């Protein structure tokens with residue numbers, strides 16, 4: 347009986363054990379199927395007999411293909427021997443192993459997997475192996491990308507001219523880029539782990555930085571600071587933005603500071619503001635200076651309209667002519683500055699004596715010197731001093747120095763002009779006993795628009811360009827110019843030096859001048875400005891020529907064909923058909939008269955002259971027309987007319 351019971355018990359126990367086993371197996375499979383890895387089971391000898399679903403899905407295989415050593419077919423043949431070796435060693439020694447190798451997917455692409463193999467043991471020893479394969483190609487790729495990104499970031503931070511610093515809550519540097527070295531002379535590694543104070547930066551600067559950095563930690567809002575730092579690179583001006591760097595949970599971990607060196611920007615900005623201020627001052631001065639001669643000209647006009655007194659009329663005309671001359675000079679100077687600046691001034695060099703230049707300069711400033719009753723002493727050596735220069739330009743410089751001496755000295759001043767030869771240089775100086783120049787302005791007076799006393803109510807103003815022009819002209823001739831003064835009210839001396847030319851025998855014949863009395867000419871004036879046209883026509887008539895006027899291009903063209911003038915004064919800037927066009931048409935027209943064409947224009951550059959020549963002009967007159975130039979042209983036309991006259 348007891349035997350039957352025993353058997354019964356035995357059977358029940360075995361059934362229970364089998365159920366337990368089944369349950370545990372079931373649990374294991376559920377677990378194995380739910381993990382994200384590929385996994386498998388092998389016998390103690392390494393023969394694999396089970397894979398989870400993911401294995402088949404990934405490799406695209408079946409149990410039949412895989413069973414035993416079938417798994418080798420999804421390995422990279424080049425890596426397989428190493429894997430086999432490792433697997434065999436584990437089986438031999440019963441030890442777990444871990445290795446990364448690629449496995450071929452259903453899409454035939456290899457991806458890296460981290461494989462872990464663990465032995466399952468009982469009392470006797472290893473019964474089977476449990477293996478997992480975890481795909482890590484995404485991790486390796488991410489790591490690679492991370493490394494690349496880090497490299498990029500480092501290249502960026504190390505090469506940006508901005509200084510990047512990152513601070514922790516204790517205000518210690520946790521990161522500093524390479525730019526710091528240029529400004530502080532310290533390596534980034536010297537700063538890391540230290541606060542600004544520990545680095546002995548100026549206390550005021552530390553206070554400013556600490557307050558701003560703390561504020562970012564407290565308020566999470568970016569802060570701006572501006573400061574000057576004096577380091578090995580000299581004083582530099584910075585603007586810094588401090589930005590919070592937040593964790594995902596919103597906590598501020600660090601504060602990043604981006605410091606931008608704006609020394610150059612600030613200097614440029616200041617220069618720009620300076621230039622702008624100078625320009626405004628200049629425009630105000632210009633308006634004032636142009637108005638100055640206009641006032642007496644207008645008054646003069648009223649006098650001429652009302653007065654019958656011949657003496658008064660003559661004096662008024664002389665005054666008006668003087669004032670007009672002053673205005674023309676101002677405008678010429680302005681044009682010269684722009685021409686020299688753009689390299690458009692061409693020197694017409696000739697062999698001249700300094701005496702000739704001195705004489706023409708004195709002539710040009712005589713009225714000014716006389717008006718203030720200045721005494722001019724001229725000290726020239728007896729033997730001629732020869733120069734290879736553009737005589738007009740050097741006279742212009744010398745006139746400017748004489749004019750300044752007259753302007754910046756009280757009435758009845760003593761002005762002296764002296765010249766001598768020093769080695770291979772001719773040295774010319776103009777001295778006065780006037781207001782003098784402060785020491786710090788001695789070189790500045792040669793800068794554009796520079797004036798010592800910038801007040802608009804100066805009695806003898808100017809534009810502050812005369813000396814700048816003089817300097818450029820002298821330098822264009824290979825010379826130099828400078829000023830000396832013993833200070834306020836102690837007078838000034840301006841000296842320029844020019845290369846001396848080899849002496850030449852004989853002297854130049856003086857230029858003939860005066861009104862020639864040739865035959866009367868037929869003249870035509872074409873100008874859309876009626877006043878300008880009629881004024882020129884009146885002058886031509888006064889000089890004895892028969893003159894007609896047209897006020898547009900087409901009308902002028904018709905009159906030119908009709909009246910066959912010997913000389914045509916043609917304005918260039920006219921609406922519709924301009925002077926160039928009128929000239930070209932006239933020249934191209936078969937049977938048109940071969941009149942002498944004179945361009946009358948406000949543009950007197952070399953370029954304009956060239957253009958006029960190409961359009962068929964014979965002469966070029968710059969507005970306002972110079973009487974002597976006009977008469978010289980008329981003389982040439984008369985000469986031509988006489989030569990071609992029958993008989």
Ligand code: ADP
Pocket residue numbers: 746750751754778780781782783791796797798799807808809810811812813814837838
């Ligand atoms: P402008 O006379 O039109 O102002 P310049 O360029 O000729 O311009 O001269 C620049 C400045 O230099 C003058 O405004 C004046 O302050 C100073 N200056 C020039 N010549 C003399 C001089 N002989 N004595 C004193 N100051 C002078």
